[in-house]
Amino acid sequence: MSTREFFEVEAKFAVADDTEVPDLTGVSGVEGVADTAVHELSAVYYDTGDLRLTRSRITLRRRTGGTDAGWHAKLPGDGGRRELHHDLTDDDADANTVPEPLIDPVRAIVRDLPLIPIARVDNERHESTLTDAGGTVCAEFCDDHVTAWSLLPGGDRTTWREWEIELSDDYAGTDAGAQLIESATELFGAAGADPSGSPSKLVAALGDSIDDAPRLPGVAELAPNSAEAGVLAALEHNYRRLLDYDPRVRGDEWDSVHQMRIATRELRSHLETFDGVMDGEIYRGTARGLRELASVLGVARDAEVVAERFRELTSDGEPEVMAPEAAAALVDSVHADYRDAHARVVEYLNSPDYLRLLGELEDLLADPPFRGDVGAKKNRGATDPAAEVLLDHLGRAYRKLLARHDHAMSVWEDPSVPLREREENIHRIRKAAKKLRYSAEAVGAATGLRTKHLYKACSRMQSVLGDFQDAVTSRDMLLAKAEQARAEGGADTFLHGLLYQREMSNGEQALAGYRKTMDSVVDAYSELDNQRRKARRKAEGKSGKSGKSGKKEGKRKH
Template sequence: MMVNSFLEVEAKFAVGEHTPVPDLTVLPEVATVADTKKHNLSAIYYDTRDLRLTHAKVTLRRRTGGADDGWHLKLPGDGGRLELSAELTEPVDGEFVVPEELRAQIRSIVRDYELMPIAQVDNNRTESLLADDSGQPVAEFCDDRVTAWSLLPGGQQTSWREWEIELSGRLAGTEEGAAIISAATTRLISAGARKSASPSKLRAALGDSLEEAQLPDYLTPHDDPDSPAAAVVNALKANRDKLVAYDPKVRRDEWDSVHQMRVATRELRSHLQTFDGVLAGEQVEHILAELKVLAGMLGSARDAEVVEERFAWLIDADDSGLISEEDKNHILGTINNEYQRAHRRIVLGLDSQRYLSLLKDLDQLLADPPVVEPTEDDEAPQEMDEVMGEHLDQAYAKLRKRHKKAVRNWDNPELSLHQREEYFHDMRKAAKKLRYAAEAVSSATGLKTRRIYKACKQMQSVLGDFQDSVTSRNKLQAMAAADARRGRDTFALGLLYQREREIGLQALRDYDDAYDRITSAYRRLRKKKK
């Protein structure tokens, strides 16, 4: 089935029953009302029993009537909402089934839970196409008279009128489009409208019945919101939400989505490891192991993605004239094929029961965290600042230990280049963990960890550049070995390898300064803690 997508940028307004529509040709870019049509629309909205989609600000509906009847899925996006659509489907055993192409986009949210009707929204729409002086669409203005029913327990029928202006695809997400929306807001409010109190027709349809509905387990409030355990759970939930949000973006292969989902996975692991002693047990160990598998799967594609970008940059920057067009196409084509294979493996992994079980386990941990309870021999419970501060100290101690090992062995002739570089990779991971810990401590306590956070971020940048160079070099070496076995000339790969070696050494020149910033920030925090 064909799935279409576009960025939806719109503004909604509540308006009185008899308020006339103002002249909209005064808006920027708008020269005429090119066409006006009337539609009778009827939409059934679907969600799980505990409204997982609604809480994630996602809407799924089956709508009939109008020019775009079909299944519509709306997801949060940058600068607007991403709408995906699929054709209407015939019922199966008397029930309509969500097309698999759309269900895949929300699988990380709904898992194996049943999708059921939660609201019906009927709409008598007057739709006006606003065009520029060349006849190109600028926006659609809709005058909607809505009757809606909440199908949740205690739901009621409601009716209202609203105006809606939506930018055309070519203007969505642009400065020109933002100016049109701003001018339209001023114009419509001046005509008697007001900004809609509800973000969507679905929210307005659900009304008070939304507040009475069952909450998803991962939104269960913690028993003691001021405890260290609650602080850790809040940090875990933020990254759990990020993981789930990037799942559909990874499936669509959006730029940087694999990287961001991998970051969320690593942050989850880091928090669980850093705050071991606040939460612990077999449940935590199992989740740590599964997150490591997920991070590895994402890492294969991410490494190929980084390498492909670096290869393109290295080749474009080459001024020797020794890399032919054939070499360029071969090198970039080889690494792109590797990324595509890795991405297909990711999608298969995201559809697996193992991955869905991991998400379920994460939700269960958030709902009922395995808090380490004090024993009779323990002293009185510590304050949150003290507990979180101790975990920050542990993360810093680990970073110092890895720093000493990396620096001490950099010139060790008994170690291979790979082994010596791996110590700096371990140092980068320690800086990440300290940064994540500083972020969690800051959000949960009065400790000011911003300097540590920024210093660790700088270290990550330094060692990230270094590690990207190492990863690129390793791939060049592997490609050269494969090409040599096939009798292909490897001179261009060797040329790029040596340039990457120089780039890596250049990145390490900023290492000492980055480390000094971390130790300085940590000493300042210790003085304030005393």
């Protein structure tokens, strides 16, 4: 059996039973109707009991009849919909068992919940193939006579007629295709058709019965201007990003592992920043689950970065110095490492631990474990207890960054300290900058303080130190590959040594801009600290003196 993917671009129109189909060659770009056929289609749609797929604009069905019988999953996409097809089998169990290749892209949504029939749609389809001036198929026109049953409690039988025009693969996503759809809309409108008010046949089939289905947990409603509402908004944003990138990682889309890892790390950092505003063992267990997910994604991400660096490092070498065969073998070896690591990521994304983590995050958003002594306030401000907790976390994150910087710089040029230890000190600065950046973002969202300058300063520092760390990671991989080559038969490792020295130089160049970024972080935090004290004085009704405004962080230049 095979699973195939298509990109679907179509428009739907509601029409009365007695509406006549117009001359389809009146559509711009359509020169002929190649053939017309009538198909009897029958589809059963599946979802969880609380309609997680339907509410996410995803449909999953098993269709018989017509030219594309099989299992179909339709997912939202840019400018259209992704459509996955999976073949039917002769097995009787096929009618009740959704194929795994169609569940994987929606696993983060349905998790391990059972998928049950929710609707049946029968359709007498009059299908016409439309061609352009060159005889190329440009679109399909379907005149559908539909009878549907909602299988939800309180569901009913409905009938309707609709027209669909779907672009061919050659036209989907093109200007000519967009013009064709626009022209068809005008022609069909003149014939008495209206744009369909329902996004899919499934939604039309469910009708009002969808309102009686169990609701998803949703997100807790809090006082809109409270720090707690900001906390929840920050968590929800990255939770949605996690769900969004899950199917992309499974499909190995470019940069998806990186983006899912960022969302995971931000979520984990936010949970750490919000510790004290939220509480409980489940809360801390969720943070541990995010750490494990980030670790699994990190192995694949490191291999992905190194593979790209090796490709670039070997792309412009002199053949007499850098043998093409050896360079290709080295790059292929790291690509193989990435494929293995990606397979482990997908395995983890199907694990009970990961699915439980998603459930914990969903529950946390629906019923956030806020501490009673930091209850929601009606107005933002520095006197909000929750805001004070968040700002204290931010201050600690800043002081940790300063301490790590001081230690790293004090030994950076000391040859008595092993290079590995000195480089690890720099890596620890980067992790502290990342934590401060995420904390700044969360505090800004939760308190209304302007943290953008600090966030951007930390981001620039991360970029500089990230380039440095990528060079270090690449060198580590080169050492490992050289050792592997020797162990497998004493292969020439000259290339490994040559690239190792290049990466030493690349790391030094990256680190040259570090101190400037540190000064920017200090300036940005000082600016934020002043802003915080002013907000507190205003909230306390004072002027001209700070009162109990807390210790001022001193400005330093490095």
